[in-house]
Amino acid sequence: AQTWADIIGYNVEQAPFSPVELRAFMQGLIDGGPTKSGHRTPAVVVVLPFGGVDEMVVRANYWVVEQVLAAGAHGVALTHARSPGAVRAFVQAARYPQAPPAAGIGEGLRGSGGQGLAAAVWGIRATEYQAKADPWPLNPDGELLLALKVEDRWALPGVDEIVGVPGIAFLEAGPSDLHLSLGYPPPVGNQYAAEVVEARRHIAAAAK
DSSP: OOOSOSEEEEEOSSSOOOHHHHHHHHHHHHHHOOOTTSOSSOEEEEEEEEEOSSHHHHHHTHHHHHHHHHTTOSEEEEESOOOHHHHHHHHHHTSOTTSOOBTTBOSOOOOTTSHHHHHHHHTSOHHHHHHHOSEETTSTTOOEEEEEEEOSTTTGGGHHHHHTSTTOOEEEEOHHHHHHHTTOOOOBTTBOOHHHHHHHHHHHHHHO
């Protein structure tokens, strides 16, 4: 809770996924807080245990987003974001149905019931939580952070459209996975092939 970092990444991409353990982690941050900035906890963004390889995969796993946010996390990150359709489904999964409409994003998929659990972690009323639990900057008053990892060759041709989907707060390249996807052996340290370095520049330019 006293970390120097602006964001804590809680990574269950390969680690065992347990909403119960995530909730205990969030409670531990509350118990160890407040932060040096005076906030109840640091911001926690959970790296999800499924990838955005296509829209159908994201829709089939939207319940994971619901479980993570109900545990009180402040955001979610989607790995292997390959298409705009997958990213739109990701944003939709993080929103409530009553959220302000957004072009290209369907009605939110979060159901009523979990807001009380998340609100207890945030230290606010359930109705207040539902108003705040929407992706920023899609909703200027929203306080959820949605992130992407662009990390394979399939995403590179359409990266501008992928990162341009409304509702994404930040993204990162995954150079090690890019290295493998582009046909290179596992990198040694930070020694990446020139093609990977150029791909990272392209992703950064799209983000900016």
